[in-house]
Amino acid sequence: MAARYDRIAAELRAKISRGAHPAGWRLPAETELAAEYGANLGTVRRAMATLEAEGIIERRHGVGTFVKEKRQRISRSSERYQWEKNRTPLSDEDRRRTGATEFDTGLELQDLRFSARYQTVSADSDVAEAMSVKEGTPLLRRTYETRRVGENAPLGIATSYLLLDLIEGNSDLLDEAKEPWPGGTQHQLSTVGVEIDRIDDRVTARPATISEATALDVRPGEPILALRKTSIDTHGRVVEVADIVWPGDRIELHYPTRLARWAK
């Protein structure tokens, strides 16, 4: 026997998915729904909480409850890596014209704002293992936030780690005021003679932690798409590890794979 709040949720879910209520439509007040279903307010509120967790409705304090508009997903393609590499030999001016995020479909450079923060830290066990260095090794930690113009919450947050002793040959690389750096990390590393050979992406989904929920302006527990990006140079060294997180409903990661042809 399904719980009462499940039946209320199911009924509303069915109405919405059947298209009876378009996106943006305002639902009756919770007290009205309670009267309508002959249920207690708390029971109705629990049903609403379920639908909200499913991403079907949006509750706005003091305003009302609405059928949620589908947010447009940004697409991010792994082809950006080769594209970025191809641009490292270009002039500063050429590199300045477009960024990697603009390369991915959907957005233009002027629609986006970046912010960067640099800190020197020592490697914790997780990053140390990913970079094959000893725990405590000095690193440069760089935190990037990407925002759409007019939006308060960032689209995504990237945390990148570089080996400090690899990059100290170029003091510009330690200066966050030089961001956004035309040509991105691959160009930054090329200034100290590093050529990236391979980039390893590992993608997971998990509930937002409290701090992610705060930073990305989503509810705790809401699905997060997390990418651990590991860059390996032509000498087989791990030269960058980056963790990137997005609210699950804002991103699509695109990975094309070309296969070798059959021998004739």
Place this chain on the structure above:
Amino acid sequence: MAARYDRIAAELRAKISRGAHPAGWRLPAETELAAEYGANLGTVRRAMATLEAEGIIERRHGVGTFVKEKRQRISRSSERYQWEKNRTPLSDEDRRRTGATEFDTGLELQDLRFSARYQTVSADSDVAEAMSVKEGTPLLRRTYETRRVGENAPLGIATSYLLLDLIEGNSDLLDEAKEPWPGGTQHQLSTVGVEIDRIDDRVTARPATISEATALDVRPGEPILALRKTSIDTHGRVVEVADIVWPGDRIELHYPTRLARWAK
């Protein structure tokens, strides 16, 4: 001012992440926690619901509440695509020995059980668009569930669509009793002369729908990792579209990218 349930949740979260309580440790009963914090039972329960959504604790009806053990993630690499292609010319016996999921790290063939269900359907608008065919085009829909031996809930569920008029040259391809097919879909398609040239993966994260929650044995709203896989043959035709879903905490998708070397 943080809500009371937020403070209770924060306190417990801190204790757990500080390592004061190991994985598997049983928390005090909710009534005890209520007394301890001087709060109402409902308030404590709300705090627990938050921690449960974050994946930190697990509540078992009639038993108690426990610090959640981290589930081991299965890794699935895009290298499986080329690996599978390389095996299409091999003998039936050779192909039978290992499957693509065994290729990915972590599991052995004997630890896994597959089940398949075939149905002929007509293309809905979403799949029709993905395959560049008209809505209503006849398709073979194949649903696969992968289970670890001894586990009830599937690891993941795959729904694959093939163009019926492409495969009807080989009636074995319409027979679900032939599953698991040694060599997988790429070999199946090779029997009707199709060579895959390119596979496009699109990865998203989203809350589990009600039906996914039931099928995968997770809570509604829990993070799901979803993959839309599109296979394109050497003539540029979309020959397979597959949707694969996993509980977010069970899978890691691995995508290596090799970059072209700089010209000397």
Place this chain on the structure above:
DNA sequence: GAGTGGTCTAGACCACTGT
């Protein structure tokens, strides 16, 4: 100020699990 969703309490009873 009216109306909305958000928090919290107090208490009853149900449903599941292990002994």
Place this chain on the structure above:
DNA sequence: CAGTGGTCTAGACCACTCC
């Protein structure tokens, strides 16, 4: 059967938004 989490009610009051 004891002890746990799950459901539901009734009602008070708060916090936010908009007019």
